[in-house]
Amino acid sequence: MAKWLVKSEPDECGIDDFAADPQSVIPWDGVRNYQARNFLRQMAEGDEVFLYHSSCRHIGVAGIVTVVGAPYPDTAQFDPHSPYFDPKSSPEDPRWTAVDMRYVGTLPSLVSLATLKSAPELADLPLVNKGSRLSVMPVREPEWQAILRLAE
Template sequence: MNYWLMKSEPSTFGIDDLARARNSTSGWDGVRNFQARNYMREMKKGDLVFFYHSSCPVPGIAGVAVVQREAYPDPTQFDSKSDHYDAMSDPDNPRWFMVDVKLVRKFDTVISLDELRKHAAGKLKDMIVLKRGNRLSVTPVTKSEWSFIESLV
């Protein structure tokens, strides 16, 4: 099993939206960064995901989801009415992919970015989301990082 962190703006799609989705499952579409896309293509069914709220008053980890469906072409890339439309995408050779995730649990309190940063010199020193300049919406998390963050809940 692998571990991941996926960022979303709660004003666009937050953990409460995932909770309200049918079977608490939704596609994670709209990723338009090649490295984030490549990470999504590595995801396997059953991998665990920290659901991270970004660009909000208290950014941080809001809960846990599980990958329900492995990477498949993101249909929004072909929809000219979508905010995620990409005129360069070819249906015969799609450039953008998505996965389906299912809510495992919402945390009672968000583990804030400030809280995570308190451990940036120690247990979380290599965590990608804490690196200066990182803006990726999908990043891997090590097993030890996952375990430590779970202990903060």
């Protein structure tokens, strides 16, 4: 099983949305960056995912969710009323991908970006590198464990 980190604004979809109904499934859609989309396409059922809150007052890793199925075409790309509509995409040749996720848990404490940047074992994590704006990225096992320790 792979490990990942996804970024979202918590007023759009945060760990509290997942925690509100822990058994419900929330589609992770609306990703419109090709590299992030390619990472979504690599996700598989059972993969664990850190949920990172961005563009908010308290920025950082907030909790864990899990992938509950195979990636599939993001339906928003076909909806002309959606902000994620892509007129160049078609059901026969979809450009964008979504995955379904379910709540695992909220971290004991938010792991702030400053804390992540100060941890030497996270120096290679794309999130802490200048200019990295990806909303979906892989996390290596040692990085995963380091973030869990920082949350304690």
